[in-house]
Structures are given as structure tokens and as C-alpha cells.
Amino acid sequence: MRIAVLSGKGGTGKTLVSVNLAAAAKTSTYIDCDVEEPNGHLFLKPEGVQEEEISVKIPKVNNDLCNGCRKCVDFCKFNALTYIKNKLIVFDDVCHSCGGCILVCPENALTEKERVIGKVQKGVSGEVEVWTGIMNTGEAMGIPIIKKLLVKKQTEANRQTFIDCPPGSACIVMESIKDADYCILVAEPTLFGVHNLNMVYELVKLFDKPFGVVLNKCLEEENPAEIFCLERNIKILGRIPFDHDLGTLNSNAEIAANKNEKYRELFSSLLDTVTKEVQHETITNS
Amino acid sequence: MKIAIPVDEKTLESSVCASFGRTPYFLIYDTETKESVFIDNSAAASTGGAGIKAAQTIVDNKAGALLTPRCGQNAADVIKSADIKIFKTTSASVKDNIAAYIDGKLPLLEEIHAGFHGHGGN
Numbered sequence: 001m002r003i004a005v006l007s008g009k010g011g012t013g014k015t016l017v018s019v020n021l022a023a024a025a026k027t028s029t030y031i032d033c034d035v036e037e038p039n040g041h042l043f044l045k046p047e048g049v050q051e052e053e054i055s056v057k058i059p060k061v062n063n064d065l066c067n068g069c070r071k072c073v074d075f076c077k078f079n080a081l082t083y084i085k086n087k088l089i090v091f092d093d094v095c096h097s098c099g100g101c102i103l104v105c106p107e108n109a110l111t112e113k114e115r116v117i118g119k120v121q122k123g124v125s126g127e128v129e130v131w132t133g134i135m136n137t138g139e140a141m142g143i144p145i146i147k148k149l150l151v152k153k154q155t156e157a158n159r160q161t162f163i164d165c166p167p168g169s170a171c172i173v174m175e176s177i178k179d180a181d182y183c184i185l186v187a188e189p190t191l192f193g194v195h196n197l198n199m200v201y202e203l204v205k206l207f208d209k210p211f212g213v214v215l216n217k218c219l220e221e222e223n224p225a226e227i228f229c230l231e232r233n234i235k236i237l238g239r240i241p242f243d244h245d246l247g248t249l250n251s252n253a254e255i256a257a258n259k260n261e262k263y264r265e266l267f268s269s270l271l272d273t274v275t276k277e278v279q280h281e282t283i284t285n286s
Numbered sequence: 287m288k289i290a291i292p293v294d295e296k297t298l299e300s301s302v303c304a305s306f307g308r309t310p311y312f313l314i315y316d317t318e319t320k321e322s323v324f325i326d327n328s329a330a331a332s333t334g335g336a337g338i339k340a341a342q343t344i345v346d347n348k349a350g351a352l353l354t355p356r357c358g359q360n361a362a363d364v365i366k367s368a369d370i371k372i373f374k375t376t377s378a379s380v381k382d383n384i385a386a387y388i389d390g391k392l393p394l395l396e397e398i399h400a401g402f403h404g405h406g407g408n
Contacts, residue, residue, distance in 0.1 A: 073342070079335025082342045084368045091360055094335045 001158070001278050004180035006165040006173060006203075008196025010037075013186045013216035013240065016250055018164035019043040020257040021274070024267040027127045028160040031149050033176040035118060035133040035142035040164050042253045046123025046130035054133075054145045055114040056097040061088045065109035072101035072110060093140055118145045142166070146175045169203040177204070182278045183211040184237065187225035194224045201234070210281040212237040214270065235277065238270040289315050289387060290349035292340075293380055296324040301378040306354045306361055307337035314347050315384055337361030337401065344370065353383050353392065358401035 022030040032038040080094040118135040133145040165176040187197040204211040212235035256263035292309030293300040303309035329339035341364035373392040
């Protein structure tokens with residue numbers, strides 16, 4: 001059971017929901033795909049951390065062999081290559097590592113070289129296995145790191161796995177939810193929150209993923225995100241109150257479900273609801 | 287010498303385009319023959335790296351100077367490696383900027399932005 005937790009912007013509560021569900025599930029796997037600023041490890045505090053560098057392959061030019069035909073320049077859809085003053089120049093951070101330039105070069109002037117873009121860490125927090133993707137500062141593309149994080153997990157589909165996604169609905173989020181069995185959308189109770197919810201709502205529909213919404217920071221007053229869900233018949237999985245105690249625990253990087261009875265119940269109940277939803281999906285779609 | 291300017295329309299009456307990499311056209315103006323040539327910017331619809339490709343066009347058209355309101359880092363790297371000077375346009379009118387350049391009144395473009403990379407910017 002692979003559950004992706006996503007939202008249209010940062011600070012909505014993806015990590016709060018993800019780490020607390022992982023804690024409530026006890027034996028589980030937590031994967032932080034928010035590679036630009038992973039923070040789940042701050043809450044789970046994994047031990048025995050091992051890490052592996054992630055690199056991509058980019059072209060390296062031998063200007064002695066290059067005859068200036070520009071086949072590579074014309075081929076590159078991302079314009080990562082340019083030919084100026086009889087010299088081929090590669091823009092490393094624009095390259096998407098497709099390898100096409102190397103294939104089209106008739107002079108074998110291009111070869112592959114490795115470029116490190118980040119790393120993947122693995123550790124253990126109680127019964128929770130913690131994976132963290134970390135992209136190096138200044139890098140533009142985190143997808144190769146996410147691919148590495150999620151490929152390793154494919155063999156353990158029967159383990160409860162929580163994928164803490166990057167914010168938004170861009171390629172990097174698509175990569176994170178691609179193989180998920182279920183998506184949890186976390187929403188804030190404001191009009192801005194509705195706008196962000198709509199972004200991820202459209203994304204999961206496009207990907208044809210079963211999904212439900214967790215309403216976070218709930219107040220007594222009217223909740224525009226709740227109205228959005230009711231109008232579209234979207235399953236509301238749970239409600240997390242806008243609460244001082246929860247805020248304090250979270251600010252101190254504590255996992256609320258491990259520290260407070262009320263929140264243990266809230267997240268256990270949310271986990272039950274999600275598990276039933278996933279089983280229901282499995283039955284109706286099999 | 288030839289100078290290149292990103293322009294909104296294929297006429298000398300056009301205004302200078304606010305974007306270098308994604309301008310629809312470039313004017314290549316020859317200050318000696320006073321000849322104007324308008325070329326399509328093939329980079330305008332690029333998925334990425336529009337500035338790099340547009341800069342390649344400027345270099346290939348043998349411009350000695352680029353007049354533009356702004357320019358991204360990657361494009362500036364390409365243009366500078368071809369020893370082309372970048373000047374900052376001081377008004378919207380293409381004609382006025384050509385005249386100001388010839389009179390030596392245009393300043394060099396000092397501020398190179400990091401690039402918008404799909405995030406707009408106006």
C-alpha cells in the first residue's frame with residue numbers, strides 16, 4: 001500500500017500527515033520526496049543513516065574531434081548546447097540527461113560524464129524505515145533522486161509506505177505519485193487553500209488515482225476547502241484542528257501521534273479510513 | 287557593424303521586446319549600410335533554454351552588439367563568449383535606441399538576471 005501525500009503549496013501539512021501516519025502505522029516506510037527541502041527526518045530522527053550519492057549523465061565535449069556540424073545543437077530540445085567561435089559549449093544545468101547528443105554526433109566528439117546532483121539517505125526510526133532524498137543547492141531537477149527513492153521500494157508494495165511529496169503539481173510531483181495506490185490531498189481552510197487544492201485535485205484526476213482530502217488547520221467557521229469537497233463529492237478522510245497543542249508539538253519537531261493521546265487517536269483513525277479506502281479501491285478495480 | 291535588437295513586430299516602428307530569449311523577432315541593423323533585416327526567433331517556443339538558443343542566433347548573424355532591456359545569465363554567457371557587447375535599451379522605441387547607440391548614449395547592461403526558467407517575469 002503506497003500512499004502519496006500532496007498539496008498545492010508548501011506549509012499545508014504534508015509532512016505532518018505523512019510522519020504521523022507512518023508513526024500510527026508502526027511498521028511502515030516513510031519516503032521524503034520533497035528533495036528541495038526534506039524535513040521529515042527532523043521529526044522521525046532516523047538512526048544508522050546510510051547515504052548514497054545520486055548522479056546524472058551529461059555530455060563531455062572533445063573539441064579536437066568536434067567538426068562544428070551542430071547536429072547535437074539542433075537535436076537538443078532543451079538548448080543545452082551551443083556552438084560559439086568554433087567551440088561547442090554545454091550548459092550542464094540545462095541538460096536533461098537524455099543522451100541524444102552523444103548518439104547523433106558523427107565524430108564521437110561527445111562522451112558521457114557523471115555529475116552528482118544530490119543524495120539518498122536511509123535510516124530507521126523505531127519501526128519506521130526512513131528514506132530521504134536531498135538535492136544539492138542550486139540544482140534544478142530532482143526527478144532522478146525521486147526515481148531512485150521510489151524504485152527501491154517497488155519490491156515492497158505490501159508494506160505500508162507513505163510518500164511525502166514536494167509541493168505543487170509539477171513534473172517532480174507527478175514522478176512522486178506515479179506508482180502510488182492512493183493519494184491524500186492536504187488542504188487549508190482558505191480561498192487560497194482552495195486554489196492550491198484544486199491544482200492537486202486536477203493532477204490526481206489526470207493520473208486517474210483514487211484520492212481523498214484531509215482538511216488541516218480547521219476552525220469553527222466556514223471552511224472553503226470543505227465546501228469545495230462537498231460540491232465535488234470528494235471524500236473527506238479527516239479533519240485536523242487548528243490547535244495550539246498540535247502546533248507546539250510540531251514546532252518542537254515532535255510526532256504528535258507519539259506524544260498526545262488525542263492525536264494518536266486522530267491519526268490512527270485517519271489511517272484506518274485511508275486503509276479502508278485503498279482496500280475498497282483494490283476490490284472495485286480488480 | 288551589425289547590432290541586434292529583440293522586437294515585437296517586423297518594422298522599424300516596433301517597440302523593443304521585453305524578453306530577449308522569447309522575443310518573436312530580432313532586428314539585425316547594419317550601422318554602416320543602414321540596412322534592416324528582421325529574423326524570426328526560433329527559440330521563442332522552446333521548452334527550455336530559450337536564451338541560449340536566441341543567443342546562438344545573434345552570434346550566427348554576426349552581430350557586434352546586442353541592445354536589450356534585459357538578459358538572462360545563460361544567454362549572457364553565450365553572447366560574452368562571442369565577444370558581443372550587451373547594451374541596455376533606455377526607451378521602448380527601436381528607432382530611438384538605434385540613434386542613442388550610434389550617439390554612444392546607451393549604457394552597458396550591468397544587471398544579468400538568473401533567468402526565469404518557466405516562471406514568467408514582467
